[in-house]
Amino acid sequence: MTAPGPSVRTTCPYCGVGCGVLATPDGRGGAAIAGDPDHPANRGRLCVKGAALGETLSMQGRLLAPRIGGAEATWDAALDLIAERFSRTIAAHGPDAVALYVSGQLLTEDYYVANKLMKGFIGSANIDTNSRLCMASSVAGHRRAFGTDTVPGQYDDLEQADLVVLVGTNLAWCHPVLYQRLMAARAARGTKIVVIDPRRTATCEGADLHLAIAPGADAHLFNLLLCRLFDTGGFSAAFLPKLTGADAALTAARAARAEATGLDPADLERFLALWAGTEKVVTLWSQGINQSDSGTDKVNAILNCHLATGRIGRPGMGPFSVTGQPNAMGGREVGGLANMLACHLEIENPVHRAAVQGFWASPTMAERPGLKSVEMFRAVEAGRIRALWILHTNPAVSMPEADRVARAIAACDFAVVSDVWPDTDTARRAHVLLPAAAWGEKDGTVTNSERVISRQRAFLAPPGQARPDWWQLAQVARRMGFAGFDWDGPAAIFAEHAALSGVAGALGSDFDISGLAGADYDGLSPVTWPQGKVRRRRFFADGQFHTPDGRGRMVPVVARLPAPVPEAQPFRLNTGRIRDQWHTMTRTGLSPRLAQHLGEPYLELHPRDAAALGLAPAALACVESPQGRAILRVLVSDRVRPGHPFAPMHWTGETGPTGRTNALVPALTDPVSGQPASKSAAVAIRPLAAAWHGYAVSRTPLRPDCAYWATAPVAGGHAAELACTEAPGDWTALATRILGAAPDMALTDRARGIHRFAVLQAGRLSAALFLSPEPVVLARGHLAGLLGQSAPAALAGRAPADLPDPGPTVCACLNVGLNTLMRAIAAGEVTTLAEIGAALGAGTNCGSCRPELAALLDLRRIAAE
Ligand SMILES: Nc1nc2c(c(=O)[nH]1)N[C@H]1C(S)=C(S)[C@@H](COP(=O)(O)OP(=O)(O)OC[C@H]3O[C@@H](n4cnc5c(=O)[nH]c(N)nc54)[C@H](O)[C@@H]3O)O[C@H]1N2
Ligand SMILES: Nc1nc2c(c(=O)[nH]1)N[C@H]1C(S)=C(S)[C@@H](COP(=O)(O)OP(=O)(O)OC[C@H]3O[C@@H](n4cnc5c(=O)[nH]c(N)nc54)[C@H](O)[C@@H]3O)O[C@H]1N2
Ligand code: SF4
Ligand SMILES: [Mo]
Secondary structure, eight states, rough: OOSSOOOOEOOOSSSSTEEEEEEESSSSSSSSEEOOOOOOTTTTOOOOHHTTTTGGOOOTTOOHHHHEEEEOOOOOHHHHHHHHHHHHHHHHOGGGGGEEEEEETTTHHHHHHHHIIIIIIIIIOOOOGGGGGGTTTHHHHHOOOSSSSSOOOOOOHHHSSSSEEOOOHHHHHHHHHHHHHHHHHHHOOOOEEEEOOSOOOGGGGOEEEOOOTTOOOOOOOOHHHHHHHHHTOOOTTTGGGOOOOOOHHHHTTOOOGGGGGGOOOHHHHHHHHHHHHHHHEEEOOHHHHHTTTHHHHHHHHHHHHHHHHHHHTTBBBBBEEEOSSHHHHHHHHTTTTTTTOSSTOOOHHHHHHHHHHHHHTTTTOOOSOOHHHHHHHHHHHSSOOEEEEEEEEHHHHSSHEEEEHHHHHHHSSEEEEEEOOSOOTTTTGOSEEEEETTTTTEEEEEEEEEEEEEOOOOOOOOTTTTHHHHHHHHHHHHHHHOOOOOOSSHHHHHHHHHHHHHHHHHTSSOOOOOTTTTSSSOOOOEESHHHHHHOEEEESTTTOOOTSSSSSEEEOOOOOOOOOOOOTEEEEEEEETTTTOOOOTGGGGOOHHHHHSSSSSSEEEEEHHHHHHHHOOOOOOEETTTEEEEEEEEOOOTTSSSTTOOOEEEOTTOOOGGGGGGGGOOOOOOOOOBBBBBEEEEEEEEEESSSSEEEEESSSSOOOOOSEEEEEEEETEEEEEEEEEOOOOOOHHHHHHHHHOOSSEEEEETTTTTEEEEOOOOOOOOEEEOOOOOOOOSSSHHHHHTTSSSSSGGGGGOTTTTTTOSSEETTTTTEHHHHHHHHHHHTSSOOHHHHHHHHTTTSSSSOOOOHHHOOOOOOHHHOOO
């Protein structure tokens, strides 16, 4: 254990904003977390997830040693076995019979080693990454337009712009600190903000205009914009000579239809006029554009507008694809996608291949792109890939057709998983499990959305035998007999990567950080690339692109709409993120504070759909597609469009086995990028005929194995929501099974069909269960708070009269609940954000909940009108 120490400067392990964090170890395995005031991304700010990092450093349940076939093993035994099985498979079936599936959360150094091993030494490009599910369409769009995968701009462009268009992005929840910077700029200089999203998200609270676009119609919208720009003389006479393809792009754009966007003509007109009439415009997007079966075309439809007007690479203007994961950008730099090489070089280019092979002094070099993630897991299923190593990602949850992917992993001849937990849905299916050092225990670098490279630094010792991912990969490479994998630490790997980027820079690559090859790695301050012969903050204002003729390419985009939903699955399911959870919840899922915001897998459904389906608020819906099935809690809300419900992607076999959204999502991919369309699964919805609903709390983990269940951490224990379609013969036996112990107290209200049970230990409440024929209404926070208390009054299930139920948490930092806020608003005690902050504290710390607070005030205002 590390002694209480001085603060360590590191970088947040969550989103691509890449905030600097100051971590101060407490000497007991934990650390105090604060924003780094000197980091250029956040200047001391953190969002609620970043602020709660200290609560997620738990060691409980960590994978502490390698496991082979479920039994603990030594590192030597595990690494020898992997090397032997990989070598044997390659000898018998060729290099394409093995694969690595990696992650945009790996550090650049880990990623570099994985890519070098696979492409240069195994000689296959069967290395793909979860960035395929995330950024692939933007990468492909950038490469088509710019000749290279380059994000032209910087975060301060958002602060200098007069118009910021947020398309297919819920920035307020997914890139909260960047959103706060934008809101501050708006307050200071009146930036106009347009949000384009079929849903009315929290991001819309700070917008001047929300375009609730028909799902998938974005290319129509931006093609209409391109036409408007041309027709009003908006194409730049100075910039057009630097481009090719303008005529073809315009011709294709002429086919766009205003009706396809589903927008009110006046709103559409307002948007077109605003964009056309504002020089300083940033168009920022993420998964609402990328995750589509025509995502690459949508990206190019946006890029075309910025290219045609020359609004690119100058302060306050440009197209901006924000990365999701903390090192999605670093992964693109090392060439971690199956169709890239290294340092933005191209795998199909023989000169590029020869240069990289020469630098690596490697025996071979992959000559063609490898399998992209969906194809990769299909090849695993078909037995064409016989040895698979998954690092730092949880595809059994996050891939489309997730049930099928889970089965493929389980059936693979030899599956290795490197993770920090042994029980993830993916790890549970592996033959060999390798314990990885987690955030805070390892060193390396990450690159954020604006191309700033920052250090992650260790401030805790890795537990047990956990080792960093780069070390695991290098050890296997050495045991396979490969030279060039004997680094003594991440600094040496970074230096090699930087040196290789110099070779790439000489071949014309924009990614050149050779100036950092000899840098003081330990002391490295956040730095923007490129850092080679060229050093600059923005790209392309000069009209110099990385295409063969040096000109930027406008790509003709024929706007398509997603295929209509079939009659049998009449709803189009949109999926995505919630404010306080990260992906498959393996870290954020540990924090009671973060579980309070939205604690259960849910289906956001328009009131009209809910009424037609006979689904009341808080009922359970059974959602089905040809791929699979999920049961979700109904949240009735007019924030979604009719026919287009939304469900979060986060719940897993561990936290809510029937709430796994990707069980429903088909593996429909973009033909150019291979990125799956994760936002438009055709589904059928019907009410789940639940015989009873339940709510349980327990000091020990709950795995109740009911038709529907989902767990969440609470202070001092665990909670679970439950439901079943059949009434049990014996309620006490049911309670015993769910709580893992026979109840000491039981209370039955036969008239209402309500059963209450409590398990006591030494007179203190150790578990409780409420069962009811209707969704359980009780003060959950109050009940969970009684765990460990000597008050069996818990069975009342109601907060005492002098202690009003605060309701679901809105402000997670200061723990202010919805009921508390609504009471104060209804009483007229607070009428503005500032007054809420002053009276209740809500919204005054990280600010992530400010859009929701503003929405509550709006509700009140609308009700009063
Ligand atoms: N809290 C939190 N933050 C995160 C993450 C997390 O797990 N939790 N993950 C990080 C990662 S890896 C990523 S990639 C980013 C993702 O960040 P975002 O892309 O902002 O997040 P999503 O919720 O996936 O989707 C964004 C929006 O796209 C909208 N959308 C769906 N279909 C369409 C469409 O056809 N057109 C348009 N215009 N919009 C559409 C959805 O309604 C949704 O609001 O977030 C990062 N930040
Ligand atoms: N339906 C739907 N599906 C989606 C999306 C969507 O919007 N809708 N979004 C997609 C996107 S954009 C993304 S990025 C993916 C994300 O999906 P995943 O990458 O699958 O999700 P994570 O939960 O981030 O998985 C990270 C894993 O790494 C483990 N881990 C943590 N630290 C370490 C470490 O240091 N080393 C190692 N080896 N392991 C570690 C964690 O415990 C966890 O199991 O999901 C995609 N799937
Ligand atoms: S915005 Fe929040 S999650 Fe993203 S890097 Fe910053 S603190 Fe971390
Ligand atoms: Mo992502």
